[in-house]
Amino acid sequence: MIYLPQITRRILTGSITIILAACVSYWVLSLITPSHTATLSLGQYLNNLLHADFGRSQFYNLPNLHVILEKLPATFELVIITSLIVALFALPLGLYSAIAPRQKLARGIMAFSLLGISLPVFLTGSLMVYLFAVELNWLPAFGRGDLVWFGSWSSGLFTVSGWQHMVMPATALSLTLLPLFLRLIRAELIQVMHSNPVRLAQAMGIAPWRIWLRYGLRNATLPMITMASLQFGTLMAYTLVVETLFQWPGVGSLFMQGIIRGDGTLIAAYLVLVSIMFLLFNSLTDLAYGLFNPHLAPGPQPTQKTQQHPL
Amino acid sequence: MTSPLLQVTDLHVNFISRWPNEPNIDVLRGVCFELYRGERVALVGESGAGKSLLATSIIQLFDSSARIRQGQVTFEGKQLTQLKPKQLRQIRGRRIGMVFQDPMTNLNPSLTLEQQLLECILSHRSISRAEARLVALHKLRQVHIPAPEARLQQYPHQLSAGQRQRATIAMALALEPALIIADEPTSALDVTMQAEVMSLLTHLCHNNGVALLLITHDLSLVAHASDRCLIMYAGKIVEQGPTSVLINDAQHPYTQGLIKALPQMSSPGQPLFQIPGQMPVAQELGNHCAFATRCEFAHDKCWQQTPTMPTGNGHRASCHLLTPAPARAER
């Protein structure tokens, strides 16, 4: 159930955040390219934003919105594939290590997850590049490969070369999230299996696999959503690093190039768009939360204990 | 004499210690009792006596570290301790139902009543969903839950505590088991609800011929709710017999103390009676009577030898004070 007061409050705080972000980006613009803000006041800047005018990139000599939107598909696809990989592996592996915690494989999975938390993404990336690109020459190290265009959306998912280029960045990125979700799922499942409703279900003679699915996974969904929303920012940061490392032409590497070139308007536009993205993602998780939790107001509550590390 | 529905013989249950050098101490130290078809038996004891452990041991619903070291549990002629997990699962719910203590936490908060009831029913009977739904409705009506069709669609948090406990009773009765084990079913309810739910449970069991093993720490509940009573202390049954006989003529000093401690038994203006001391923990027990530390009648023999429960069918207690006089055999 979605409550109207919550929605209006969310829209209000969202708008305030975006306006704040816009002001900050204006201030950033004044720091990097003061010449620009000499002729552009804050009011005009905000007005432009309302009309979807994000300024013009000094380097590309094109509208910033255009430049950013062109690079967006790359980042988007990378993030989607990464999420799929994480979901594909974290669920079964987490489930297995919760059901049979003493098995060698389960222990290996936990040890691997401990290692994974300590592995920086750029180390994984560098190792993979060295091993698979330089030494073995199996996979390409840079770029997105051959792309297919659907209108203005460029996709690398429909070509073999596109997938080849996707493998290493997506794997490196997913290895940052996989250990966290694996541990979270395992911890939640173990906790649920000791809870009272499960005891009652067992007393009722319901089959174990049903209990694992019905009670276990179902009750683990909420913490997973909370975790996903918490990790989104970190994922964005790591995506930026991966894009730089693999020269993946996404918005992250666009931002870094803008920094090096001192392209003030691009940086300012990027800030505003990133804020909008964050807000959208937060609203999505709120919605998902409300769907899965029938008696809580939408949105993870501030006192959720899962906001600590799930280790 | 018909054979008992449930027979527990010399049951020893211990917990596996986390630390390798610590021995595993028995928490249940040789429990023996029988329960007959349609009977309502109360199991009374303080917290820590092992009542809940006994209940979960019967259907072997253990936490990870408890296990049956020795002894047998026979139900409807089958040795439950020898069964494979799959066979055990067929008995749980279908032949033995359980009602747990806390209605707030026992129902799955993210499933509706309908989902939980139907899942339970359909796990054991291959009937259609619609039929199962009718069964569920019928049971909800039996436990006097108003507007059951509407209630089915609701989540547990939308019901009051009393209604939740009734719903749990409905779930336990849904498959028409031969025995229901109720572990302190009313302790988490307020006083007004307690009497109602208790009487509902006992009447339903009586009317449907379902045996009831009622676990409680409250002796005053027992008088109206049970035919026979088992008194448990420190992992053993110390006295058992028909409830009326036991209450009027308790043999074991512990039972006598329990009865004296009931508020109804004291006169106004007098301080309430308390059994001095505390029940010993499992590690402190040895080859002596567990109650000796608190018993006003304790003598040398009590410290040298563990008393045994006399065999027989009637009212009996395990206390050294009672031997030379044998147990009365009456039913």
Added chain:
Amino acid sequence: MNAAKYHGHHVWRRFRRQQLWRQLKANKTAFVSAIVLLSLGILALLTPWISPFDPTNMQQQNIMDAELPPFWQQGHDHRFLLGTDGLGRDLLSSILYGLKNSLWIGFWAVLLQFTLGTSLGLCAGYFGGWAERLIMSLADFQLTFSSLMLAILTLAITRAAMGAHDYHMWSPWLLVLVLGLADWPQYARTLRASVLAEKHKDYIAAAHVLGYRSKHIMVFHILPNTLSPLLVIATLQIAHVILAEAALSFLDIGMPYANPSLGGLMGAGFEYMFSGIWWIALLPGLALLTLLLSINLVADWLRDALDPKNLGHRP
């Protein structure tokens, strides 16, 4: 003040009662990690004396010594055990200095976070009202954006505004400042939750009745009971900050090239991998991994050891 001495003694006694040392010895993984961590720390401290070269000293660098491999490969120079980088700097020395810098930044940034986070968390939890709302909204906001992202954005923009040269002059301090400010919310949240839980307990009411001042109660009564999870967070955060600094240096918005950092070495050495010169990028990575892994393992163990359920338990 006598009360302070009494409470300090009390906290220390309780700390010892947890028998941390025995628990550490019992858990082999944690013990080994602790030893490794301690060794790395000592190495870092002694770096100025034990390092064969000084990588910050341009005089010691000779471009003719560039790109030499480590000692187990052909073509190595016995002076440079782990080889040299693109400028002719000894890699072993660079790694040692990088370790030192990482730990230095980690320490100071976590100290800043901890102080800021606990003070704000205590105030929010104890005083409530608008202070709590303000502090918690700010914490929520920061947590949404994630500390690493905020750090990247802030530092990248600072670099763009200051220009590369000026930026690298200030970057170690900026790193400590930004990383310290970025992660205080975690402490504040946890502490606020604990304070709220403890505030209503009877021993605090007793303290009020006895006439203690609020600040005194906060620091000497509530804080000691809520310290354990904060210590665990602090330990984990050291690893987190070191990782963040390495990532930032990798992106060239962290430590300057002249003052080596493990991440910076990896960033600079990345292209050399394509010519087969793998050691510049991967050996510092190995050092970083060892450091992070040992910190995480010790933090993991610390969390279990400080669990109040383990108080007074025999090992």
